Structure formats: structure tokens, C-alpha cells
Amino acid sequence: MTSHRILIITLELLVCVIHPVGSYWEMAIHVNSSSFSSSPLCASHHDSKPLQNLELLLSMLMFLRLYLVHRTILLHSKVLLSASYRSIGSLNNINFTFRFVLKVLMNKHPARTLLVFILFFWLTASWMLTLCERKTQASTGYMDTALWLIAITFLTVGYGDVAPNTSCGKGVCLFTGVMGVACTAMLVAIVTEKLALNKGEKHVHFFMLDIQISKRIRHAAANVLRECWLLHRTSLTKAHRGEHRRHQRCLLEAIRVFRHLRLKQRKLRDYVSEMVDLPKVTWQPAGVECCIDSKCSSSPP
Template sequence: MIIENELTFSHINNHETIASWSIKIVISLSTLILIGFIIEYHRLDISLYAINNSIEDFRVAITYERIFFVLAEIIICAVHPMPRAFPGHSNTLSVDTSSDDSTITSHPLSYASVDVALGLPMFLRLYLVWRFIMFHSHLFRDTSSRSVGYLNRVSIDYFFLIKTYLEQWPIVCLTVFCIIVFLVGSWSLRACSYSSTNEHLTMQNTMWLFVITFTTVGYGDFTPSTYCGRTIAAMIALVGVLSTALLISVLAQKLVMNRWEKYVNNFVLNVELSKERKLHAANVIKYAFKVWGMKKRNIPKSSIRYFQAQRRLFQSIHSLHQVKQQQGQLVDNCVDQIDLIAAQRHTGTQTCEITEELKMMKLNMLRMERKLVTINVNINNAINNMQETLNTLLN
């Protein structure tokens, strides 16, 4: 599609050539083949859905939502620049080539070439690349991963894979996405923007226009000349804002220290705070003895030396309290969600062990109680036998 439009752009007054007409024939044939593959794909998808859900008649699985998505996909893939009349050799092409530049009138804002209007929607077919990536992903092809997902009510689909790849390779994903948007947006601006001589802007100028629009700077040296170009520029600006937000979130995630780095940092800060705490504690003792010595020497409280010692004593006490608060905050910041989960798990394990020990102790106590009862019975029997024996002897 891009080659066909570039051939048309290079021709005088954007007239269609035999080469561009032949490329349109190829595009139309490939579009028919693609639509056939899409229909076959959805047929197999419905059949697999019916098998997985034990549905005998596959027509039960055909819902209005599925019909809507299938028709939308077919329409998206069906839009393409179609070949029109076979271009013939014309002798009138060079009639107006020698006219003055003053007779050239710029295109109106509503102008849009038919081939460009039908060719730009073909970029929507890039979603097929993501479908190809999904079907070749190990998460999608691995039976165990999908089983775990179904058990946890997590569907391994497009959005799940996007989140997974952004979590694993955020910089690579953003870089690839920005490069694709940059190339597609630059060429789209070239196809819809014209200079004062009704020629398409060069690729270098549209790249610069894309950059200043994507970054929302907008110097104004190049502007879209048609509604089509303005629409594309607005879409580029929105994508630029979203990409900037994603970039900031990725950078913030990369700059956050992990668990072990946080532990090392907190350990170093704790050592420094411990040194400061000892220093301020020593100053408290030092200036307290100094104030006490001044009182013993009967130095008047209105003297400058007494005021200085007392002020330094209060400053040391205040600094000591601040260091203690910082140490407490450091301990609180060191404890994260993983530590809480580990502590909860350890506490649960200890609780189970203590419960088992209490059960064993209860059983042992019951056994001891039974033995004590048996011993008591034996002692009573022995006492009774002894009394009977003594009575017999006395008699």
C-alpha cells in the first residue's frame, strides 16, 4: 500500500500508473485471501469453544457480540485501495506543465485522495501481528499456565499478555511501540499534508512534524494542511501523552530500590543515625554537668555563659529526640508488604505448632489424670487392706 501510494505521489498530479494499478490488484487478491483466513479462524474458534463447553450445536455459541466483532474485523481487513480503470497513456499530461506557478491553487482543507483515504485504515491490520505474537507466546501455548489461569479465573488473552510483557520488558515494549507509531504516523502525515505547490511533504519534514506533535511542543514551522492531516496530528498528540505517562511510570518503577537495596540503604542510614544519637547523648550529659557545675559555683543565671550552656543543653535534647524519631521512621519504612506476609506466614506456622503442642499436652494430662485415678484407687485399696489386717490382728 505504501509503495503504491509513493508511486502515485511521484507522478504528476498524483495520476495512477500501471505499476500502482498492478500493486492494487495484488492488494485486492491478498485482501480476499486474508478475509478467507479470518473467516476460517473464527469458525475454528467457535468450534473449539463449543467443544470446551460441551455444546453439541456450534450455532449456540454464536452470540450477537461475537457476530459484531467478526463483522468489524472483516470490515477492517476489507478496506483497501481498489483498482479502478486501467491507466492509459495520455498526451495531455504535459499541457499544463509549463504554466506559471501563480496559477497553482492549493488543495482545500476537506481534500483527501481516495487511495490515501482507503490506504490509511490498512494500518489497523497491525493487530494481526499481536495475534501472531499471542499464539506463539509460551504463556498461551503452555497447558499448565492456562490451567492455572482458569483455576484462578484469569483469562490469558491479549490484555493479560500486554501486561505481562510490559512487566517483564517495559523498555523494549515501549521502544518498539514508539518506533512503529513514529513510522506509521510520519508516513500518514506525509500522505495527508501538502506544501504550497500541492506536493506532498517530504518524509524528513513529516518526521519532524511528528516529533513536535508527539511531544506536544508544536513549533509551527510545519502544520497539517487538510482535515485528514489534522485528525492524524490529533491522534498522534493523544498517543504521545499516553506514551509519556507510560514512560514516566516505567522510569519510576526502575528508579525504585528493590528489597535488598532498601535493606542496605536503611542499614547505612541506621549506622549514621546511631552515631548521631550517641553524639547528641554525650552532648546532653556534657552540658548537663556543665549547667550543674555552674549552679554549684553559684554563677548567676543571668550570665551569658549560663545561658549558652543551657541553650546547648536544650538543643542537644531536641536533636536527640529528632534522631530517635528518624530511627523509628526508618524501621517503619524498612518493613514492606513482603515482610508482613512473611511475618504472617511465620506466625501462622508457629500458631499451628503451638496448637499441636497444646493438643499433645492435653492428651498427656488426660493420661496423667487417669494414672492418678488408678493410683488413688490402689492406695485406697491398700489402706483398706491394711485396716482389715490390723483389725484381724487386734481381734
């Protein structure tokens, strides 16, 4: 065994050993009759603040056992259990870690994976906030209030009707806000990907755009010819100089519109040709390698 593996096993044993003692906590008997919320989970009638802080610290450190969740996902994943995945991955030097499995899940089921993570984080953060706030006997020590506070903090709304009282609770709310911003960014990326056009839809859309631009180019070319004829007709008569200058301006404007549409059509066709040629460029090295391998195998020794 390597030193790194021994260190990992030691850390795992330390994380699994952590457990609060719970010998100096008593269930709270007094409940405010004017409140319709559920009673706090537990409260302390002792004044031993070091023991209370130790209890709180051990209770928070117990959440380090959540590393077992990613191990469970990894061991029960179809990616890891599939022989075809493992054989192809070994040929391409791919390590089947939790990061790879998470990428596969986000690629196949992005909305479902993000929803499960948000619900799991919401319940976990609410329970952590309840642990931090239970000794203050405030409204945030109740589970329903903690669920509301974590939800509005995660959504970056912040009504201000409820606020944490302890430093631990403020830290949980701060971390919840950061995770809310990150999940919002992931949600925007997922929605953008769902609303984006696929390859066939893009080809149809760009084809119709090209037809529309071609029609506008023909109309612009006709306008250029018309203004040229009108300018030529007014140039024959010297009396209408104002009309001659007006037709000059109209001709220059028609030429500008014609050039702008031609440039727009050229950019659109270049973009479409890049979309078509990109898969060919991507698969070209693989074809060259196969050709080289076939030539090497067919050549005499």
C-alpha cells in the first residue's frame, strides 16, 4: 500500500468515527403557545458553552460522511458496470471517476440531476442551519423556518423577514447563496442547450434565411438599376438639378443596401460551410490513422 492510500484510509476512518456525545442535551419542554410552528428539535438547559460548541462542531462534522453519496453513485452507475464502457475507456486512457460519471449524468439527464442535487442540498443546508440556531431559541431553530430561509437565500431573493443569529448560521446562509448562484448558472446553461437548434433545424433555418436574403438582394439590385435609369434621365435635362441630386442620393443608398445584403449573404454561407466542414475535419485524423494502419498491415515484412 502506498502512503497516499494509507492517508485516504486514515481520513475515512476519522470521518466515520466522528459522532456527537449527546449526554448534556435535554429535550425542551417549554413551547411558546403563541407560535403555531413545531417545537425545536432540542435545546440545552445547561450553561456549559464549551460542551455545547463541541456538540455543534461534532454534529456539523458528521456531514463529512456525505462523501459516501458519490461513492454510492459511482458503484451503482451503469457506466462503471458496463463492460463496453470500461473496454473502450481503457483504450482511450479514461479514468472512470466520479467526475466522469457526473459528466455522463449531466449529459444524459441534466434537468433531473440538477433537481435532485438542489433538493438534497436544500434539506441538508436546512438541517445544518437548524443545528446552528437551535441553542438561541430563535425562530430559525425550527425546521420549517430553516427551510424557508434556505430557500429564499438559495434563490437570492432575501425578503429579510428571517435572519440567522449565530456565526455558524450566517456561514451556512453564505454558502447557500454561493451554491444558489452556481446552480442558477447551471440551470441557465441547461435551458439554453434545450432551446438551441439541432443540426437539421439549423440547416433548415439557414436555408430559409438564404432564400430570404436572395430575394432582398434581387429587389436591391432592381432598385439600383431603377435609380441609375432615373439619374440618367434627369441628367439629360439641365432644368431639374434638385431632382438630379435626389436621385444621386437614392442611387448611393441603393448601392449601400445592395452591398450590405451581399456581405450578409456571404457571411451566412461561410458560417453554413464551416458547420458542414467541421465534422469532416474532426474525423479526418481518424481516417488517416486507419489508412496508415491498413497500409502497414498489408505491406510485406
